[in-house]
Amino acid sequence: MHKKSRSRTRHRRAHWKAAQPLLARCANPACALPTPPHAACQHCGMYRGRQVLPPA
Numbered sequence: 441m442h443k444k445s446r447s448r449t450r451h452r453r454a455h456w457k458a459a460q461p462l463l464a465r466c467a468n469p470a471c472a473l474p475t476p477p478h479a480a481c482q483h484c485g486m487y488r489g490r491q492v493l494p495p496a
């Protein structure tokens with residue numbers, strides 16, 4: 441029996457799961473739609489209380 445390398449262990453099928461699509465609630469109370477955290481909201485273009493994108 442060969443020692444299983446850490447790489448091989450971590451490459452097992454059980455570790456292939458895709459990362460959960462992270463979604464937090466938009467900080468803009470007027471929007472409050474699910475949006476990725478630490479990113480400008482794709483719905484209202486607000487990030488940390490500032491308009492950083494043109495609203496869609």
Ligand SMILES: [Zn+2]
Binds near residue numbers: 467473481483486
């Ligand atoms: Zn929003």
